[in-house]
Amino acid sequence: MKRSSELTKVKIAQAAIQLFDSQGFDGTTVRQIARQAEVNIALISYYFKNKKGLMEYIMVNYYEGLFRRLAKCKDQEELDSCFSLLAHMVQEIINYQSESHKITRFIHRELSVESMLGREIMCIYIKQIKHDLSSVLEEGIILEEFPSIHVDGVVMNLLSMIYFPYAYPQILREVFYIEPISEPFVNQLTSDLMDFLRRILQPVDDVQGEDKLRNIKKGSL
Amino acid sequence: MKRSSELTKVKIAQAAIQLFDSQGFDGTTVRQIARQAEVNIALISYYFKNKKGLMEYIMVNYYEGLFRRLAKCKDQEELDSCFSLLAHMVQEIINYQSESHKITRFIHRELSVESMLGREIMCIYIKQIKHDLSSVLEEGIILEEFPSIHVDGVVMNLLSMIYFPYAYPQILREVFYIEPISEPFVNQLTSDLMDFLRRILQPVDDVQGEDKLRNIKKGSL
DNA sequence: GTCTATATATTGATAGAC
DNA sequence: GTCTATCAATATATAGAC
Structure with a gap:
């Protein structure tokens, strides 16, 4: 696990928290999360399997x-x-x-x-x-x-x-x-x-x- | 307004209430509502303009x-x-x-x-x-x-x-x-x-x- | 008032290059 | 670990026939 990986994971989680809070889970898209976190969309699946896995985490x-x-x-x-x-x-x-x-x-x-x-x-x-x-x-x-x-x-x-x-x-x-x-x-x-x-x-x-x-x-x- | 129209409107609203309650607004599709209400999908737009209008109503x-x-x-x-x-x-x-x-x-x-x-x-x-x-x-x-x-x-x-x-x-x-x-x-x-x-x-x-x-x-x- | 058919956009997820 | 490109599924909404 690279040093940058943990940071990426945290960035994704924080972006998700912010968006889930204001828009709800179903009201938020993985694209929005990726944009807000300033990471590539594919990394969400990479770190959390899928959108639901991110919420569970x-x-x-x-x-x-x-x-x-x-x-x-x-x-x-x-x-x-x-x-x-x-x-x-x-x-x-x-x-x-x-x-x-x-x-x-x-x-x-x-x-x-x-x-x-x-x-x-x-x-x-x-x-x-x-x-x-x-x-x-x-x-x-x-x-x-x-x-x-x-x-x-x-x-x-x-x-x-x-x-x-x-x-x-x-x-x-x-x-x-x-x-x-x-x-x-x-x-x-x-x-x-x-x-x-x-x-x-x-x-x-x-x-x-x-x-x-x-x-x-x-x-x- | 036909006699059937009011019934249709009520059926749509009741189906929407049931589905919005259990799945949330964003978690519910107009197709599900139409199926549950046993009416055609297009009738939702006809009576409530759109999904959001239905919720507002x-x-x-x-x-x-x-x-x-x-x-x-x-x-x-x-x-x-x-x-x-x-x-x-x-x-x-x-x-x-x-x-x-x-x-x-x-x-x-x-x-x-x-x-x-x-x-x-x-x-x-x-x-x-x-x-x-x-x-x-x-x-x-x-x-x-x-x-x-x-x-x-x-x-x-x-x-x-x-x-x-x-x-x-x-x-x-x-x-x-x-x-x-x-x-x-x-x-x-x-x-x-x-x-x-x-x-x-x-x-x-x-x-x-x-x-x-x-x-x-x-x-x- | 009700229907079919369809336009248009967006969704979540991943294969494969780097 | 990160990216691009893309797939297949599904979304809302409506035009036009009946």
């Missing part, structure tokens, strides 16, 4: 990166509270989505199409995310850190709110006049989700002044 | 139907509390999405593609939905029925949770083992959203207690 890469981050999260927080671990995991997912916002939107769009690949992604990766979040909630319930809530329902609400801004960034931009990729918004979203979790997971005896202040504080979104 | 129809329902909602509830009106609007949106789940998923997917039409849909219809929900919240704040919450944030959270199950029905099916179109789920989602609203919109002077929520509950069905 991008998707798998994305989720492997996400789970590396979530794994790190778990290692660092093992000794702390379940709430703190959960909070860090949510924050990590949001950060990752924001950093890779183009792939995030593209994957979520393509996930909503009926296809073999979409079903595989769901049964592997989305299930894993659900499992990771559920585990922490369930452990917190067992340890009596959390009340006995409906875990699946909470996870679904979490995913709804985590995914929305990065699946529909233009809605945020053109309807709410918010830039979803900006650091302020990432912080705001994270803090909103913390509030949501606190409201649901707060034990009866654990009302703290800090939390109350934070609840009042929201309003800068 | 479906989208506009969808949102006009939704706003007819929301308008009815407002008329019926004018004399009741803001919470009750808000609850009914949320429920109406969920019901509509469930009844037209194929168009709902298709529109939301296509909305996430960078295109002229997508931007128009957002600036007209999504903005309108946001405005309708915001208005009720703002009125409730003025009438001191609601505390002074951050309206845009609440609306965004609402939309996140309302859209998610119908944008990604397969995630619910294959990861959560829930059928998003079923009546039980529709009721569950509605009731979850009511709980969410109650938690956020609880008046300031309302001392937190188990039975206090029942006072507000009169607003729900």
Whole structure:
């Protein structure tokens, strides 16, 4: 493998990400990708077999990166509270989505199409995310850190709110006049989700002044 | 206009909805639509000018139907509390999405593609939905029925949770083992959203207690 | 209003030279 | 590893007969 080859491969992948994001998979041609990447069309088949293989490569890469981050999260927080671990995991997912916002939107769009690949992604990766979040909630319930809530329902609400801004960034931009990729918004979203979790997971005896202040504080979104 | 013409038009639209939903707009060909509708290919151009015109027709129809329902909602509830009106609007949106789940998923997917039409849909219809929900919240704040919450944030959270199950029905099916179109789920989602609203919109002077929520509950069905 | 036939363009993918 | 040239398939859209 020549030194230039890795660069070519990366250039193709980056061009594909950009185009898949804005036009969708079926709306993008291999010719457009080659032009954008400034490489010859034949090299796409050479490196990724075909257009679908290129998409698969991008998707798998994305989720492997996400789970590396979530794994790190778990290692660092093992000794702390379940709430703190959960909070860090949510924050990590949001950060990752924001950093890779183009792939995030593209994957979520393509996930909503009926296809073999979409079903595989769901049964592997989305299930894993659900499992990771559920585990922490369930452990917190067992340890009596959390009340006995409906875990699946909470996870679904979490995913709804985590995914929305990065699946529909233009809605945020053109309807709410918010830039979803900006650091302020990432912080705001994270803090909103913390509030949501606190409201649901707060034990009866654990009302703290800090939390109350934070609840009042929201309003800068 | 012959009697058969309206039927043909409907058959084409229904076939398109079915195929756009499962394969996406760019992933569907006019030949497939004609075959599925059991009409001649040329009739698609005849009735809708072209493929894009067909999509536009479906989208506009969808949102006009939704706003007819929301308008009815407002008329019926004018004399009741803001919470009750808000609850009914949320429920109406969920019901509509469930009844037209194929168009709902298709529109939301296509909305996430960078295109002229997508931007128009957002600036007209999504903005309108946001405005309708915001208005009720703002009125409730003025009438001191609601505390002074951050309206845009609440609306965004609402939309996140309302859209998610119908944008990604397969995630619910294959990861959560829930059928998003079923009546039980529709009721569950509605009731979850009511709980969410109650938690956020609880008046300031309302001392937190188990039975206090029942006072507000009169607003729900 | 419906059809056949066709024009025109574009698609993804690759064989074979370098 | 990279390129040119090209194939075969498929796309949308329409002109004109009925």
